[in-house]
Amino acid sequence: MTTTTLDFDTIKTQEYLVNMGPQHPSTHGVLRLVLKLEGEIVHNVDPVVGYIHSGIEKMCESLTYPQIPHLTDRMDYLSAHMNNEAVALCVENALQIEVPDRVKVIRTIMDELQRLASHQLWWCVMGMDMGALTTFFYGLRDRELILDIFEETCGARLTLNYSTPGGVMFDIHPNFQKRVKDFVKYFRAKLPEYNQLLSGNVIFRERTIGIGYLSKEDAIAWGVTGPSGRASGFACDVRKHHPYSAYDRVSFNEILRTEGDTYARYQARVDEMAESLDIIEQLIDNIPQGDHQVKMKGVIKLPEGEYYQRVETARGELGVFIVSDGKKNPYRVKFRSPGFSNLAALNHMSKGAKIADLVAIMSTLDLVIPDIDR
Amino acid sequence: MNQTELADYIGILFPEAGITLGSQFPTIEIPSEKLIALCLKMRDDVNLTFDYLFCLSALDLSDHMSVVYHLESTKHGHCAVIKSHTSNRENPVIDSVNDIWPTAGFHEREAFDLLGIRFNNHPDLRRLFLDDSWGFPLRKDYTDPARIVER
Numbered sequence: 001m002t003t004t005t006l007d008f009d010t011i012k013t014q015e016y017l018v019n020m021g022p023q024h025p026s027t028h029g030v031l032r033l034v035l036k037l038e039g040e041i042v043h044n045v046d047p048v049v050g051y052i053h054s055g056i057e058k059m060c061e062s063l064t065y066p067q068i069p070h071l072t073d074r075m076d077y078l079s080a081h082m083n084n085e086a087v088a089l090c091v092e093n094a095l096q097i098e099v100p101d102r103v104k105v106i107r108t109i110m111d112e113l114q115r116l117a118s119h120q121l122w123w124c125v126m127g128m129d130m131g132a133l134t135t136f137f138y139g140l141r142d143r144e145l146i147l148d149i150f151e152e153t154c155g156a157r158l159t160l161n162y163s164t165p166g167g168v169m170f171d172i173h174p175n176f177q178k179r180v181k182d183f184v185k186y187f188r189a190k191l192p193e194y195n196q197l198l199s200g201n202v203i204f205r206e207r208t209i210g211i212g213y214l215s216k217e218d219a220i221a222w223g224v225t226g227p228s229g230r231a232s233g234f235a236c237d238v239r240k241h242h243p244y245s246a247y248d249r250v251s252f253n254e255i256l257r258t259e260g261d262t263y264a265r266y267q268a269r270v271d272e273m274a275e276s277l278d279i280i281e282q283l284i285d286n287i288p289q290g291d292h293q294v295k296m297k298g299v300i301k302l303p304e305g306e307y308y309q310r311v312e313t314a315r316g317e318l319g320v321f322i323v324s325d326g327k328k329n330p331y332r333v334k335f336r337s338p339g340f341s342n343l344a345a346l347n348h349m350s351k352g353a354k355i356a357d358l359v360a361i362m363s364t365l366d367l368v369i370p371d372i373d374r
Numbered sequence: 375m376n377q378t379e380l381a382d383y384i385g386i387l388f389p390e391a392g393i394t395l396g397s398q399f400p401t402i403e404i405p406s407e408k409l410i411a412l413c414l415k416m417r418d419d420v421n422l423t424f425d426y427l428f429c430l431s432a433l434d435l436s437d438h439m440s441v442v443y444h445l446e447s448t449k450h451g452h453c454a455v456i457k458s459h460t461s462n463r464e465n466p467v468i469d470s471v472n473d474i475w476p477t478a479g480f481h482e483r484e485a486f487d488l489l490g491i492r493f494n495n496h497p498d499l500r501r502l503f504l505d506d507s508w509g510f511p512l513r514k515d516y517t518d519p520a521r522i523v524e525r
Contacts, residue, residue: 050503057512221425221476225428234448236448319428332433334429340481345477
């Protein structure tokens with residue numbers, strides 16, 4: 001991909017360093033990028049992270065297992081429910097507890113609602129990064145409806161804290177099914193608007209097609225997962241390949257594309273929203289009766305050993321690695337957060353692009369900074 | 375390959391590796407001087423092709439530091455875990471796998487930052503989250519009277 005027609009043998013521009021961030025609007029949080037530029041061509045991107053490092057892994061070592069999910073809300077706050085669920089599943093698997101079907105189905109529906117809310121926010125902010133302010137209002141308008149459902153279900157709109165080891169915190173609200181069905185019907189009609197507004201826009205397409213190419217081999221080697229990896233053809237959907245909760249009883253397509261550019265990553269997420277609606281529709285009328293929690297012991301102690309759980313958040317593969325020495329606190333907890341690995345590939349993807357392209361590439365990686373810094 | 379086949383296959387290639395089965399993933403313990411040879415074989419052998427390193431964790435085991443590599447093959451679909459450890463806890467050193475799986479670069483910087491493990495041949499080993507004045511907070515003997523309150 002060449003982005004310039006200048007003959008660099010005759011015209012030399014000095015290479016210089018520019019700080020982008022930590023308070024830059026397109027870094028969506030406190031991320032600093034040290035750019036090595038020649039003119040406006042990016043030669044190197046060095047991400048500087050840690051501005052909001054909160055030591056979650058260290059704190060987990062002195063907390064009990066039911067307390068840990070509360071902290072995971074604060075990592076990737078747009079995928080709060082998946083983060084809770086990852087810890088809950090890891091503890092349940094370690095104790096070999098089978099949760100009731102009702103819990104599995106509720107968790108799966110909540111996962112997909114959360115994914116939709118996250119993708120809606122990503123979509124509206126992506127438009128804004130590209131200079132299209134209208135998308136911001138469209139996205140937030142629809143996301144509000146999901147947050148209202150969350151509020152009614154568990155009292156929180158962002159840090160849900162809903163999945164706990166052994167089940168979910170509360171049973172669903174009597175209105176839940178009706179409201180979710182109303183939302184699915186509403187959003188099915190609205191989703192084509194998303195495509196009409198942005199996907200076909202000439203300026204948007206010019207700025208995204210062919211920009212920030214990532215091959216399938218590189219996506220695997222750099223561990224780029226989620227819609228960003230699948231846009232390069234890396235079949236990495238944990239829901240499909242290592243199903244958990246109720247994902248083994250629903251049918252959905254893993255959105256795979258081959259282009260690997262910024263537009264493919266964009267389209268992968270928009271297509272994924274339709275898949276999420278399909279999953280919700282298959283489950284919402286079939287929530288089994290039963291308890292919303294398993295009776296757990298007052299003090300949960302995991303048997304000595306190592307436990308790993310993978311889930312698919314809106315950004316990619318989240319891994320929870322718990323090392324237990326048999327006490328009520330874990331010996332070590334490691335979160336393999338999707339944003340962390342995706343950010344590592346940013347330099348590789350944006351070499352040779354322009355600064356404006358870098359903003360587009362960063363948008364489609366869908367970075368959430370607390371997810372990276374933890 | 376299933377876990378048993380995998381264990382047999384790797385056991386023939388690397389007789390010094392200790393392989394345990396029965397848990398979630400087959401676990402291969404390898405002395406640190408053989409780590410790079412094993413990792414290269416794991417990635418390049420046509421029957422193994424572990425091309426996707428999905429997690430790299432480090433932990434302080436009070437007499438040494440341990441590094442745990444979680445691997446998956448996107449071609450064959452099998453997973454495995456490699457474990458290796460440093461001989462010295464106070465000044466831990468181990469070889470970097472950044473050249474084999476580039477995603478390891480960031481994870482190794484994190485391990486260096488939080489546990490003080492130095493990775494040989496890492497192209498850019500700097501602290502990631504904290505500044506140079508901090509200790510290594512994930513070490514078990516780390517103390518910080520101002521910020522850690524004992525209950």
